[in-house]
Amino acid sequence: MEKRIAVILGDGIGPEVTHQSIKVLNAIAAKYRHNFTYTYGLMGAIAIDKTGDPLPQHTIDICRQSDAILFGAIGHPKYDNDPIAKVRPEQGLLRLRKELQLFANIRPVTTYPSLHHLSPLKEKQLQDVDFIMYRELTGGIYFGKKELSDDGTEASDLCIYNKNEIERIARLAFVSAQQRRKKLTLVDKANVLETSRLWRKTVQEISSDYPDVKLDYMFVDNAAMQIIVNPKQFDVVLTENMFGDILSDESSVISGSLGLLPSASLGVSSALFEPIHGSYPQAAGKDIANPVGSILSAAMMLDYFGLYNEAAEVREAVAWTLTNGFVSQDIDPENPHYTSTIGEFASDYISNDIPPNINAKNIAFGKATII
Ligand SMILES: NC(=O)C1=CN([C@@H]2O[C@H](COP(=O)(O)OP(=O)(O)OC[C@H]3O[C@@H](n4cnc5c(N)ncnc54)[C@H](O)[C@@H]3O)[C@@H](O)[C@H]2O)C=CC1
Ligand SMILES: CC(C)CC(=O)C(=O)O
Numbered sequence: 001m002e003k004r005i006a007v008i009l010g011d012g013i014g015p016e017v018t019h020q021s022i023k024v025l026n027a028i029a030a031k032y033r034h035n036f037t038y039t040y041g042l043m044g045a046i047a048i049d050k051t052g053d054p055l056p057q058h059t060i061d062i063c064r065q066s067d068a069i070l071f072g073a074i075g076h077p078k079y080d081n082d083p084i085a086k087v088r089p090e091q092g093l094l095r096l097r098k099e100l101q102l103f104a105n106i107r108p109v110t111t112y113p114s115l116h117h118l119s120p121l122k123e124k125q126l127q128d129v130d131f132i133m134y135r136e137l138t139g140g141i142y143f144g145k146k147e148l149s150d151d152g153t154e155a156s157d158l159c160i161y162n163k164n165e166i167e168r169i170a171r172l173a174f175v176s177a178q179q180r181r182k183k184l185t186l187v188d189k190a191n192v193l194e195t196s197r198l199w200r201k202t203v204q205e206i207s208s209d210y211p212d213v214k215l216d217y218m219f220v221d222n223a224a225m226q227i228i229v230n231p232k233q234f235d236v237v238l239t240e241n242m243f244g245d246i247l248s249d250e251s252s253v254i255s256g257s258l259g260l261l262p263s264a265s266l267g268v269s270s271a272l273f274e275p276i277h278g279s280y281p282q283a284a285g286k287d288i289a290n291p292v293g294s295i296l297s298a299a300m301m302l303d304y305f306g307l308y309n310e311a312a313e314v315r316e317a318v319a320w321t322l323t324n325g326f327v328s329q330d331i332d333p334e335n336p337h338y339t340s341t342i343g344e345f346a347s348d349y350i351s352n353d354i355p356p357n358i359n360a361k362n363i364a365f366g367k368a369t370i371i
């Protein structure tokens with residue numbers, strides 16, 4: 001199969017984690033005789049530095065001309081710490097999502113038994129957790145009108161949703177629930193927010209088209225608590241943009257680290273795949289970030305291409321690295337491995353280059369060589 005992949009490495013750890021995904025995709029391509037070609041575009045702080053624009057037209061063009069987009073992360077402390085900067089890296093990502101109408105952000109949350117003992121949560125809370133979050137991605141408060149008063153002492157952000165925006169992602173979430181455990185939880189703040197009431201009304205109305213799915217509702221403050229105390233109650237979680245942003249970072253604690261969770265952002269004719277984390281600037285260039293969220297995003301991309309066996313093999317390679325202790329310092333600070341080592345081992349596993357009796361404890365920190 002021939003696929004053109006637009007790659008946006010971005011800022012901070014974006015390049016180093018995305019390079020591991022490319023290693024893994026290349027191993028898949030070689031093994032299954034696919035031809036993946038990569039075209040690179042700039043976005044974020046690096047794009048501002050080089051062009052003055054966080055999303056240059058060239059990047060939009062290559063994204064439109066590709067079959068899928070693989071994205072790292074954007075963001076830089078020089079903008080985070082400058083509240084009056086007018087041009088910001090995040091504007092690039094938000095604009096790209098809007099331009100390509102990437103309205104459905106899908107974030108699966110699973111746990112790995114081999115990591116349970118490293119989790120801050122109790123083992124019994126982690127067993128059998130398997131849910132998927134459908135986060136609306138092109139509407140809501142992130143895209144509403146922003147205002148700052150002339151004297152700079154008052155600010156507002158408008159949260160706006162229309163029925164169509166709610167319905168199109170809700171239908172995807174219902175279909176996902178039909179293919180899973182047939183439960184859909186709408187998370188909102190309908191006791192307070194008019195937009196949330198529109199979400200409830202719209203989702204209620206279309207629920208009759210999916211009679212086999214049990215629909216329930218949860219206020220977002222309660223959901224933030226339930227995700228930690230009883231995560232296995234969830235199957236498909238549907239929510240608006242900002243709530244989904246916050247709850248999915250929180251959900252990553254169940255898996256073990258923010259660095260583990262992948263995502264797919266689907267639109268009408270484009271699809272983008274990115275880990276849910278940001279640019280983690282403290283780790284940039286140190287080869288210590290967890291690449292698994294990015295690698296699993298590449299697996300979601302393979303699913304999107306219809307390459308289900310290949311996607312399953314990438315997930316198997318990741319599970320193998322985690323089970324055998326090839327993990328980064330966020331997972332195991334006592335015995336950490338480099339980002340690049342984990343990527344190499346995952347791709348070697350796919351290429352069948354891994355000796356069966358390999359053990360992380362016999363590997364020097366950061367070196368993909370057996371002692
Ligand atoms: N999609 C994107 O590109 C996003 C960009 N950002 C931007 O990223 C920058 C940093 O934001 P933060 O709030 O610090 O969020 P962040 O997600 O970059 O990092 C938060 C914390 O999560 C952990 N972490 C994140 N990714 C990790 C990885 N791969 N491996 C191991 N640990 C990891 C680290 O402990 C880190 O301090 C900001 O400029 C922000 O605007 C934030 C979220 C998403
Ligand atoms: C720029 C932010 C809205 C990105 C983010 O936090 C996310 O998509 O998870």
Ligand SMILES: [Mg+2]
Nearest residue numbers: 245246249276
């Ligand atoms: Mg986020």
